[in-house]
Amino acid sequence: MTDPVNRVVLAYSGGLDTSVILKWLQQTYNCEVVTFTADLGQGEELEPARAKAEMMGVKPEHIFIDDLREEFVGDYVFPMMRANALYEGLYLLGTSIARPLIAKRQIEIARMVEADAVSHGATGKGNDQVRFELGYYALAPDIKVIAPWREWDLTSRTALIAYAEQHQIPVPKDKRGEAPFSTDANLLHTSSEGLVLEDPWAEVPGYVFSRTVDPEDAPDRPQVIEIEFEHGDPIAIDGLSMTPATLLAALNELGRTHGIGRLDLVENRFVGMKSRGMYETPGGTILHAAHRAIEQLTLDRGAAHLKDELMPRYAELIYNGFWFSPEREMLQAAIDLSQKKVNGMVRLKLYKGGVHVIGRQSPDSLYSEKVVTFEDDAGAYDQRDAAGFIKLQALRLRLLGRRDQ
Structure with a gap:
């Protein structure tokens, strides 16, 4: 020393x-x-x-x-949820x-x-x-x-x-x-790994689960809830305003009851090895589905698709420990800018391990029933415009096709 x-x-x-x-x-x-x-x-x-x-x-x-x-929830979990962050497409980074x-x-x-x-x-x-x-x-x-x-x-x-x-x-x-396995827990999730979980072919024993009931034993009737969002953050459940930690705790209870949020994952650790873990993220799983649903209405296509391109990099930065890095802060600034109009309500059905979006509405919606309808749109959209659009999109393909014939 x-x-x-x-x-x-x-x-x-x-x-x-x-x-x-x-x-x-x-x-x-x-x-x-x-x-x-x-x-x-x-x-x-x-x-x-x-x-x-x-x-x-x-x-x-x-x-x-x-x-x-x-x-923890207001300054760390919620900013991450605004990004829809999933490590390797699945892990909610608890x-x-x-x-x-x-x-x-x-x-x-x-x-x-x-x-x-x-x-x-x-x-x-x-x-x-x-x-x-x-x-x-x-x-x-x-x-x-x-x-x-x-x-x-x-x-x-x-x-x-x-x-x-x-x-x-x-x-x-x-x-x-x-100990048959090790655990880490916080308000967002519980993770379990080691020993009885080390064989990725073996099913996770029932005694490992602590945050969720077995989906097979969950209620036989679905439960419908509504989550309200403001600037990309959830602020109320079924009309009841809550603080960030209180809201996540309430979603955890709903998720526990309905067996929501179990994930059996073999992931790539930053230090180089693969590991198998069981994650239980009941409230976070509900929140992730709800946030994506409200973004469907309120985000422009370009912004939404760019966010989805940035998300894997953002998630990897968090997984690898670079929360305080300039690149994470740069990505966060872009993500937060996209959330200014992410306001509104999402209705979800919770049933036997599943989270199903069944409705969404927003005062800042970009969805236009008048434009999208299969009925008479009263001139809101001139279908003849599509011909020129398609021809311009096809120009390079046609040139390639002529050359290669």
Whole structure:
């Protein structure tokens, strides 16, 4: 170790891994540890993390448990949803979009407490190490980053538990055995991967699912809901205005009930390997379908098609951890400009795992029933104009055809 570390801010959950990391940092670097626990709507009780950190010698004033749910949805999830972002055409980026917010708040706390380092519990095989650290360096270029999984020799769960017992770190009984899979959760989604999920031919066991009922067991009658949008963001469900986090939580409950949002995916990690995961994104899946539906009415063809061309690049930037990059901000500016007139209402039918758009309306609609009708359009569209249009479009094809005959 070259530079001494006096104080480090640790992204801390209170679980086995980060509790071991806390003690390891204290011992290895002989430094003061500040813990930061983010409430992103993961549905877990977070106060026990405070008690555990205090028990391990962290000063009460150096234990941060921050409710970031509204900021998470309003400033991260919704901007991503405006882009209709899907990584590799399917993944709604639930884990990816949470990391830049955690990194940002961690750096803010590091500045507040005058820490000279930050630390995380991501392993050296995954994407999260990249996402956290790109965020750290973008916001604090000279910060020292400590990634214990890349430094220590605790390479198994057995070694972690032995270390915890050696240093009187409580290990719950249900954490002593090898977990059948690992999870990450927030208000947008729950992801599960590893062990029982590693064989991509094997069906995901039912016990893996935590956010959605089995679509086969969902209600036998569909439920119809209406989502209102303003400038591309949802603002109300069935006429009831809600804050961003409250609205997403409400959509999650609807999605849970109807078994919506399950995704079994083999994806390409940024670090180079393929991995298989099961994602549950109930509210996000509903919101994605609704947003695309309101854009169908309100976006010009050129803008809509350009957005669809930009989306894969935008999604890849988020997946790879480049939220704070200039190119993501440039794309966001273009996307947000396209949303000025994305206003109106979408009606959806939720039924046994499916989200079905059954209606949409907007005060800023570009759809003209008078122009598109198969009935008499009273001169709104002169069909004879199409002949010249087609001939101009066909000109190069005709020239090619004459040459090649």
